[in-house]
Amino acid sequence: EIVMTQSPATLSVSPGDRATLSCRASQSVNSYLAWYQQRPGQAPRLLIYDVSTRATGIPDRFSGSGSGTEFTLTISSLQSEDFAVYYCQQYKNWLVFGQGTKLEI
Amino acid sequence: QVQLQESGPGLVKPSQTLSLTCTVSGGSITTANYYWGWIRQPAGEALEWIGRVYTSGTTKYNPSLKSRVSISIDTSKNQFSLSLTSVTAADAAVYYCARAPKFNLYLDSWGQGILVTVSS
Numbered sequence: 001e002i003v004m005t006q007s008p009a010t011l012s013v014s015p016g017d018r019a020t021l022s023c024r025a026s027q028s029v030n031s032y033l034a035w036y037q038q039r040p041g042q043a044p045r046l047l048i049y050d051v052s053t054r055a056t057g058i059p060d061r062f063s064g065s066g067s068g069t070e071f072t073l074t075i076s077s078l079q080s081e082d083f084a085v086y087y088c089q090q091y092k093n094w095l096v097f098g099q100g101t102k103l104e105i
Numbered sequence: 106q107v108q109l110q111e112s113g114p115g116l117v118k119p120s121q122t123l124s125l126t127c128t129v130s131g132g133s134i135t136t137a138n139y140y141w142g143w144i145r146q147p148a149g150e151a152l153e154w155i156g157r158v159y160t161s162g163t164t165k166y167n168p169s170l171k172s173r174v175s176i177s178i179d180t181s182k183n184q185f186s187l188s189l190t191s192v193t194a195a196d197a198a199v200y201y202c203a204r205a206p207k208f209n210l211y212l213d214s215w216g217q218g219i220l221v222t223v224s225s
Binding site for chain 1: 151152153154167201205209210211212213215216217218
């Protein structure tokens with residue numbers, strides 16, 4: 001099974017800052033990598049799929065990059081609504097989520 | 106825009122069977138383009154994929170749950186269902202249903218989730 005490791009577990013930032021979240025796969029997942037945002041009490045929401053393709057309605061301050069085993073989600077200028085938990089997920093081999101990164105003020 | 110809604114008991118006794126249904130609206134569950142799946146999230150923990158079903162009825166399950174899980178589809182009602190047998194406290198979680206494009210298992214539409222507690 002492919003293991004997905006996210007870092008850091010918690011990231012403390014300020015509105016307007018740039019945030020960089022990392023996700024590492026235990027083996028190559030090619031480009032089969034997605035990112036989700038989960039606000040408290042809500043279902044996850046798809047942000048990015050295929051490493052860098054934004055889902056419908058996702059603002060362009062969210063961007064994804066990487067390949068193989070190392071991936072990054074960047075939020076260019078944090079808005080108040082962006083403070084949430086972010087999960088990466090590989091879908092090359094079955095479907096496995098990372099443990100999440102909490103973005104806090 | 107497709108919408109998904111989970112329903113079912115919020116409380117299940119240990120050793121019994123958890124049964125949930127997901128009702129799909131705004132689109133047909135018979136579309137050839139999507140899988141329909143279940144994910145769960147214990148309190149304060151990460152997401153865990155349970156399994157998925159296709160319109161044909163074919164299924165695939167998380168190996169860690171395979172012996173206890175069954176997912177079925179009812180195209181006449183535009184619903185799909187989850188059954189998890191022999192539940193324990195470890196099965197307590199928010200359960201989500203979701204949709205994934207066929208051949209690419211990212212989840213592009215989610216239900217709001219339903220909290221299931223396991224207690225006698």
